[in-house]
Amino acid sequence: MRTLRRAGPRIHPAWLLSPVVLYYAAFWLRPTLRVIRESFTDAAGAVSLSNFTRLLAQAEIREAFVNTVAFTAGSAILQFFLAFALALWLNKKFRFSNLVLFIALVPMAFPPAAVGILWKTGLYRFGWINSFLCSIGAMDAANPVDWMAFRGLKAALFLIVVDTWTVLPAVMIILLAGLQNLNKEYEEAGLVFGANRLQALKDIVLPILKPTIVTAMILRVIAAIQVWLIAVMIFGYNVVPLLVERIAYNVDVITFGEYAKKDAYALSVIVVAIVMVSVSFYLRASRGAEDGGEG
């Protein structure tokens, strides 16, 4: 390194980062600060919490909060178990495992708009889901179910399924990479010393894999809290209120409403707060589990 530094330009290398820093100051920090400032001031510009109290008084926002929490928890848990099971299975390297992996990765490539329309065409009364169910005889073609008429938590359940369909490959590939890097000898040693497969998985594979799992799940939770496009594309606005869906509603639909912007800003701050709280909570919980495991 010393040779390099002598041969290099006399200016401090950190200066080379200044364009990036400026870019972030202009296009990330400035709007972020603006959002935060706007959320804590009222229409007259005085500092107040009125935006938050107004939001919290709305039943929709409370519903959106419940839905967001349910959606995030549900999809994170479902995706973790499915992705882990799938990764364990694909890590076995059977004859078609490469082909299966390839197929399993396809949904990852779908743009959100394509995912939305794919499932919208499936969930409506005469969509492909009912077509398929009829063709295998699981549904009466004369009286198909209208999945899109489902409301509340049931509708949120569909969103979990759709979200899982798209992001499962991304979670799975991270876990699979962790599994492939795992030294198989540790697990084998455990098995030799009399552990059964489940014990080896729980006491050897999981602890070693934990950093990978934590990374995957943090990324997942951050993204899941911010899901809204599939909800709007499949059900439309207002059907399954989610926090970021409410932001989009304020920004996109009632753009010029009296409190639209203030609501959007305050909601953004709430969402970021939730993201930060859940990430730190998750980090602490997983760290605590580690300490407990060691002690």
Add this chain to the structure above:
Amino acid sequence: MSGLKGGVVSKALFWLTLAAVGGMVLLPILYFATISFASNYEAYQFPARPLPSLSYRAAIRGNPGDGTYTLLLKKGGEFEAVKTTADPLDLALYCKSQLNVIVAEARVREYFRLADGSEGPAEIRLRKSFFRNYVIFFILADGTMAALGNSLKAAGWTILISLALGGTAGYVLARFRFRGRRAFGSALLLVRMFPAVSLSLPLVVYIMKMNLYDTPLSLAIVYSVPNIALTAWITSSIFKGIGVELEEAAMVFGATRLRTLATITLPLAFPAIVASSLYAFLAAWNDSITALIMTNEHPTLALLVYRTVGSSTIPNLPAAGAIVLLIPSLVFTFIIKDYINQLWGGAKI
């Protein structure tokens, strides 16, 4: 192979899992692709077919008395009347708009004569213009090509900005030690925490002041925010992988740092640079949220697809748009899939 040893039960379980994974991924895509090829008539049929049709089994019947003819299509085991008219042009237009069958008026007259000559309905085969929905969506509909152009321009600008800024940052992070280096590294996570939708609101104001509203460049500026960090992250790990020794050797032999960079480091890092460009491309190509706020009369393709879903009652045209939107995403995702793995420690596929 250990999963296969356990006998019948585990073998059945294995095939069941395989079928479940394959079915969950491929069935929706198969049905969806079929919808994108379906004519309006087919899109209204229920249950829908899993595979697209190439032609219709049809029949034409003369109705004695009023001089009209009826077009019948085979549905299930029977023929179903779909259109009755005396005018060949009317029928030709019906075929074109509802069945995606392009048939000349003269040909329709022939069918009418055929019907006159035969006892019952005369059976004919109508060949479907297979890519009709795609032609309508891309060539006949206003603005799709322009939207495609906007998507490509936005993606191009995003790649340019992300590489220029993120690549430099990646190089500096990999080659120099200074205070605050680590803080810079965790920027990626922090940047992602703020919902893109809400940042777009104040950004729109700045963009308008810069006179860039409703342009692909303005979109690229927003897309680049998370992408610069991502590019810096990818490229720094690659630059770290390229030994300093190589660069030192070049400099010992008298090359300047810039020349070393151009002749040694960049060519070696080329695959990673391509990968991060494709990431940037995908970020721009797949987004419809920012475009919703940042554009007005010059939407991107993803936004156009998002909008047609809301506005059209028949899903076949939006489906065609979505499939076209999907193809580059699919191809590029699979090109960079090895890099996704490398980022996470290298899953081998």
